Amino acid sequence: xxxxxxxxxxxxxxxxxxxxxxxxxxxxxxxxxxxxxxxxxxxxxxxxxxxxxxxxxxxxxxxxxxxxxxxxxxxxxxxxxxxxxxxxxxxxxxxxxxxxxxxxxxxxxxxxxxxxxxxxxxxxxxxxxxxxxxxxxxxxxxxxxxxxxxxxxxxxxxxxxxxxxxxxxxxxxxxxxxxxxxxxxxxxxxxxxxxxxxxxxxxxxxxxxxxxxxxxxxxxxxxxxxxxxxxxxxxx
Numbered sequence: 477x478x479x480x481x482x483x484x485x486x487x488x489x490x491x492x493x494x495x496x497x498x499x500x501x502x503x504x505x506x507x508x509x510x511x512x513x514x515x516x517x518x519x520x521x522x523x524x525x526x527x528x529x530x531x532x533x534x535x536x537x538x539x540x541x542x543x544x545x546x547x548x549x550x551x552x553x554x555x556x557x558x559x560x561x562x563x564x565x566x567x568x569x570x571x572x573x574x575x576x577x578x579x580x581x582x583x584x585x586x587x588x589x590x591x592x593x594x595x596x597x598x599x600x601x602x603x604x605x606x607x608x609x610x611x612x613x614x615x616x617x618x619x620x621x622x623x624x625x626x627x628x629x630x631x632x633x634x635x636x637x638x639x640x641x642x643x644x645x646x647x648x649x650x651x652x653x654x655x656x657x658x659x660x661x662x663x664x665x666x667x668x669x670x671x672x673x674x675x676x677x678x679x680x681x682x683x684x685x686x687x688x689x690x691x692x693x694x695x696x697x698x699x700x701x702x703x704x705x706x707x708x709x710x711x712x
Contacts (some may be wrong), residue, residue: 499692506664506688512541516550516654521633523651524552525643529623533616535652536570536640541659543671546595547614550630550654553587560585561627563616565594570611577612584627598660614655630654664688 525533547567554561560583567578578596586592616629631641635652642648662684665671668691670684680686 495696499689502688502692503685506662506670506685508664509660509662511545512659512661516548516632516635516656519632522654523631524628525631526624526626526628527618528621528625530618531620531644532618533629533653534640534642535614535636535655536611537614537636537652537655537657538611538639539657541657541661543660544599544657545597545660546593546658548591548593548656548658549582550591551584551587552590552628552630553584554625554627561619561621563618566615566617567599568613568615570613590630593658595658614653 527533562581562583565578565580565582566576568574568576577599578594580594580596582592582594584592630653631648631651632654633650633652635654639652640647641652662671664684668687670687673687674682674684
């Protein structure tokens with residue numbers, strides 16, 4: 477009977493401890509996540525859109541990364557009197573039923589260095605028979621403010637490619653909100669796409685670390701098999 481060749485002179489239980497520690501390390505590292513998404517830098521063509529007098533702003537944009545965890549919105553805060561202003565935000569599929577994927581209320585006072593960030597649990601954008609694309613619609617419901625007053629939101633020329641920006645239902649061609657989608661990924665995905673392998677699968681198959689542990693078990697089995705073969709050749 478072959479045993480795990482971790483150190484031939486070591487007690488067998490130490491070999492199994494080493495294997496278990498390795499599995500725990502692989503599982504832990506495969507759960508470490510990082511956030512991608514740089515804030516859009518200022519551009520000479522930036523325009524400030526004052527929110528006073530506006531009731532709704534919408535922006536349609538396409539997601540290129542599957543696990544969306546937030547959006548950063550550039551703006552210019554208003555006077556201190558408007559610091560406690562909250563803006564209701566809705567994120568939906570651009571096509572399909574008008575059902576909110578994310579609904580939140582953003583406090584303008586929470587903006588840092590002119591950037592207001594909305595964070596939420598990882599939103600796995602999947603294809604649905606009722607939804608032909610992974611294009612999303614961001615809706616900002618602006619509280620009632622006197623025209624020409626209040627904070628301003630930044631828009632840029634052709635920022636999001638095929639995006640569509642509109643103010644109170646009127647499309648502003650060539651302009652887009654200065655927003656930056658924030659996506660989450662595992663560092664292991666750079667070596668092996670375990671997140672993509674698990675996406676949409678049921679049970680343990682939908683848990684990304686399962687594939688990293690499966691690969692680890694396969695390597696252990698190869699090592700044991702190679703040691704057994706080498707031992708058999710020496711004995712023959």
